[in-house]
Amino acid sequence: MEKALENLSKEDLIKVISSRDEKIDYLESQLAMYKRMQFGQKRERFEGDPDQTMLPFNVESAKIEQQQEEIKEKIEYVRKRPNHKGRAKLPAHLPMEEIEIHPEGDLSQMVCIGKEITEELECEPAKFYIKRYIRYKYAAKDKSAVAIAELPERVIDKGIPGAGLLAMILTGKYQDHLPLYRQKQIFARENIQIASSTIEGWTRQALEKLEPLYExxxxxxxxxxxxxxxxxxxxxxxxxxxxxxxxxxxxxxxxxxxxxxxxxxxxxxxxxxxxxxxxTFKGYLQTDGYGVYEKYGKKKEVTHLACWAHARREFEKALDNDQARAQKALLMIQQLYAVERRVKDAKLNAEQTKECRLAESLSVINELGKWIFEEIKNTLPKSQIGKAMAYVYARWDALSAYLYDGNLHIDNNLxxxxxxxxxxxxxxxxxxxxxxxxxxxxxxxxxxxxxxxxx
Incomplete structure (x- = not known):
């Protein structure tokens, strides 16, 4: 390898070294990112580093101070917890069982002067029972006709399970994440032996009943x-x-x-x-950066919206690669989310939301876009900060499109x-x-x- 390098011209050697350095920087940034993912805090909230005192840019001291102030600025996105007001009241809609307890002994010479009430939340385990339909038959005296009441409609015709049991099975599997074999164990504890294939059949038939509603x-x-x-x-x-x-x-x-x-x-x-x-979709389409959506987003009848949460994650990954620039981007993105929080707290309507965004968010977006346009030229494409800037740069119009209408969301989090x-x-x-x-x-x-x- 060394002999091969000796035969290269000076220009080619510089290119090889530059390429190698770029690869080393890329691998180091990837390693730092994976360490952060493995050992760092798993949250999206970002706080500037108050201990940072130096920036790796050749800028005027006044600009350095300005950037330091921006980095020290904190925009907290976690809802502030209200002061604890004591134990929460038990729900009023629950049925109540009252148990009166009187002191022991002879109370005939005493007068009741009050009472103390203590409440506790109790639970009665799920109750299995058999619902038996008894339909009486009637026949005409001349035996010309026989009458019997119709059986109420059932979810599974001629099946054993009732609607409540099927609802419990579906809720258990798809909402409480209990596989059917675990639910079978619940039945077994109540001495109800049901084959796995039977429970699977019930689940399938119950879901099939939803097809018209799903369509x-x-x-x-x-x-x-x-x-x-x-x-x-x-x-x-x-x-x-x-x-x-x-x-x-x-x-x-x-x-x-x-x-x-x-x-x-x-x-x-x-x-x-x-x-x-x-x-055949027409309207606003909001997605992440997956390339498949680009084709649909470019249709004439579609306005494509990108997701600021995904953009924020890209810069968060770059904190170990280029902390100063990643922090600067994250702080500006936080300003956008601060506006969204104020809009939500004030319960503004769509028109008011749009006005607020244009007054406060538009200037931040313009500043961030101008900064990325300048800085992306000074980043390595394969570095994490370069990838983050490229991600935002390529989707700039789609990221800004939520300003068009107050009904639109800033991200795809919902x-x-x-x-x-x-x-x-x-x-x-x-x-x-x-x-x-x-x-x-x-x-x-x-x-x-x-x-x-x-x-």
Whole structure:
């Protein structure tokens, strides 16, 4: 290797050394980032370093002082906890059982002068019982006709489980993340022996009953004018290879204005998976930086919105690579979120929100954009700070688009929140039994997500 370098010209040698240095810087930044991910605090809130006194730029002392002041500035995003006001009151909607306790002994010569009340929250374990329908038959005296009442409609025709039991099973698996085999153990503790295949059949048939409602949700989602989209993986058993799993994906569509959430399963993460919903979509489309969304975002009828939370994460990764510049970017992004917090706390309507953003956020965005445009020229493309700036620079119009309308959100966090139950669930049940089962699960995930937003 050394002999090969000796034969190079001075210019080629400089290029080789420069390339090697760039690679070393890149690997060091990656190592620092992984150490931060492994051992650092797992939070998105950022606070400037108050101990930093030197900046690696050749600038005037006045500008250094200004930057130091910016870095020392803190914008706290964690809600301040109110002063503790004592024990919280128990919910008024719960039924109450009153137990009166009188002192022991002879009370005939005493007068009651008051009482002290102590309350505790109690729980009665889930109760299994048999609901028996007894339908009496009546026959005409001349035996010409027989009458019997109709059996009430049931979720599973000729099946054993009632609607309440099926709701408990679905809630247990898809909301409380209890795999069916664990629920079988719960039944067994009550001396109710039910085969695993039977419980699986009940679950499948109960989910199939949701198909008409789910189809209506799909139809409504296609007509919404503002969607946030994200995707998350789900392992599915491969029918062709015993014991192997296929990597499928849930594509999740959240309509912030209507408060609906749609999960749609696809065996692929390719762009074709979004065609059923986004193929004819018109309006505001908010996504992360995944390239598949670019094609849909470039459609004439679509305004593509990017996510400031993802931009913030890129700069947070760069703190160990270029702390000064990463901090400067993060502080300006925090100013944008400070405006959003004030808007939310003041409960402003859409028009007032837009005015507030234009008055306060626009200037910050312009300053950040101008700074990135200048600084990106002085960063290594493969360095973490270079990647962060390139991420924002490439999506600048989409990141700024939330200023168009006060109904729009600054980030994609709401759809990410809707996805979290899937991440928790797959840690417990590990995979879906088939592509069809994954799609059936998508239906119940959709409705549970909507119910949680209504709470």
């Amino acid at each position: 209506q949700l799909v139809f409504q989602t296609k007509s919404h004018g503002y969607l946030q989209v994200d995707e998350t993986p789900i392992k599915v058993l491969d029918s062709d290879k015993k014991g192997a799993t296929h990597q499928g994906y849930y594509w999740v569509y959240h309509a912030p204005l209507e408060g609906t959430v749609l999960f749609d399963y696809s065996p692929t993460r390719g762009g074709i998976a979004a065609v059923p919903i986004l193929g 759809v990410e929140n809707a996805i979290r139950p899937v991440a928790l669930g797959r840690k417990n049940y590990l995979f879906a039994g088939s592509h069809e089962a994954a799609q059936r699960a998508a239906m119940i995930y959709s409705f549970f997500a909507i119910c949680k937003k209504i709470e």
